[in-house]
Amino acid sequence: MKQMIVSCDPKETRMALLDEGQLVEFASERSAVKGIAGNFYKGKVMNVLPGIQAAFVDIGQKKNGFLYIDDVLHPHMDKQPRVKPNIADLLHPGQELIVQVTKEPSGSKGAKLTTHYSLPGRWLVYMPYADYIAVSKKVSTEQERNRLRHLGERLRDNEEGVILRTVAEGEQDEAIENDMLNLRHIWHRIEAEAERQRPPAELHRDLGLVERMIRDVFHPEADRFITDDPQCAAVAESFLQRISSADIQPVVEIYREREPIFAHLGVEERLHHDFQRKIWLEGGSYIVWDQTEALTVIDVNTGKFTGGATLEETVTHTNILAAQSIARLLRLRDTGGIIIIDFIDMDHESSRHAVVDALEQVLLQDRTKTHIVGWTRLGLLELTRKKAREETISFAFQTCSVCHGTGRIASWIKD
Known part of the structure; x- marks a missing residue:
């Protein structure tokens, strides 16, 4: 529960x-x-930069949004050209278009935008021009996946795309159909509003x-x-x-x-424990969590844990426990970008497999997609995780005005 x-x-x-x-x-x-992630806007193209295959679009925020060429081309891969065209052939300054925010503005960067529109509902995600059906891999049986896939095909029109979510498993057709009709109605309302409004204008706000x-x-x-x-x-x-x-x-x-x-x-009490730099785990082992602008680095240590009958057993047990906690904390902290985990060195390939399996099992509960890239030559585990909104830690803690988040103060600074 x-x-x-x-x-x-x-x-x-x-x-x-x-x-x-x-x-x-x-x-x-x-x-x-x-927040503005998930919102729809009628924007105006301000600059087109062929050198980076991107455009800047005014959506009425402090900073113009960033629209990359992959987010302009048709989302259905079979319809994308093998060689990408120059973005200047697709967009021009002054052009008006509907865009959706996929990532919040951060620091000096504006919001990340797309024309691959999607509207999430309770049972499915509606995409007006995606032209494909997908079913969540977390749906437990092939029979249920087939049912949902056939239902999606029956419900969609023309180039519409549908992703049937995990929670749709076992749900009645009527409920899923009503969800589809509601989301289609919202999209038609967005289109009608875009016809009426002059850019920049907000067309639809996410929940x-x-x-x-x-x-x-x-x-x-x-x-x-x-x-x-x-x-x-x-x-x-x-x-x-x-x-x-x-x-x-x-x-x-x-x-x-x-x-x-x-x-x-x-x-x-739980927040205080889970958002520390040093996080103690069951049995006396601990992890150290360091954040930079580019990536997150997590170090695993045995600490006070003396555990198993052999060194390999002790190390593997510690790493598995850490992997389960790290997967939960990635979701809790909503950490995005590149993540490097420095597990304690293991001698056996089977031990490394067991650690990755433990990580993957907990990650299955996370709605945000995490991709395990694999082990590097130095024995570090590399992951990437998507992020759309501002990281949770920025709400839970304020950056220290003295050390500015480094945790260090110059020795020559006096009180």
């Missing part, structure tokens, strides 16, 4: 997801600063934090939703009723005690 715990105040909404008592996701949304998390990870018949805010409870209850089957009456619990909800339910 999962617990979705939501704490609201006038400045911020915070959400923690516990799965069988373990903290697996944390997200925060500031009232004054709404807020609470509704988005309910849509993506919450099962009304099995999970608990707890919040300390009656208004948030009303929003959640209304959204749950829209996405739930008619015979299910979702229950939203309102927390009314004096002690803050995160403290009372142990979330604050």
Whole structure:
């Protein structure tokens, strides 16, 4: 069973997801600063740069969005030319087009944009021009995958594309069809709004934090939703009723005690533990988590663990335990980009396979795709993980104004 715990105040909404008592996701949304990932805009091309095969598009934000050529060409690979054309042949300054934000602006960089539009629903993802059907690999049986694939083919029109999500497994055709019709209606509304508006203009805003998390990870018949805010409870209850089957009456619990909800339910303690640089694991081993702009480096150490009968057994046990924790923490911290894990050296190939298998099993629970690249020549495990929104740690902690996040202060600086 999962617990979705939501704490609201006038400045911020915070959400923690516990799965069988373990903290697996944390997200925060500031009232004054709404994210734009997933939003649709009518934009105007400002600059086209053939040298980097990209264009900058004004979408009404502080910085122009970045549109790469792969996000301009038709998303269906069979229809893409073998040799990419010059982006200047596809776009020109002043051109108006519908774009969707795939990655939030960060630092000096504007938002990453695409014309490969997608609208996520409860049971499926609708793509108006993708021209293919896909079924989640996490659907358990081939028979169910075939059912969903045939259903998707029946529901789509012309060049529409559909991805049937894992939660669609076992769901009734009617519910999935209604989801499809709703998403198609939203797309038609976006098109109509684009005809009416002058750029730059927002055409469609993605769901807020609470509704988005309910849509993506919450099962009304099995999970608990707890919040300390009656208004948030009303929003959640209304959204749950829209996405739930008619015979299910979702229950939203309102927390009314004096002690803050995160403290009372142990979330604050878990956050404090899981967002440290040095994270102790069961048995006395630990990992060290270092973040840079380009990549994340994670170091595994035996610490106080003296464990198995042989050195290889001790090391392998430590690495497997670390792999399981790292997979959970990647999801919790929403770490993206290149990730390098320095496991303790193992002599046997079977031990390395066991560590990767342990990592993959936990990563299956993560909605964000992680690709395990493999072991480098130096024995490091390399991964990549997608990221669309600002990293969770930026909401959980503020960068120190003295050391600026390095953890070091020059010895010649005096108090």
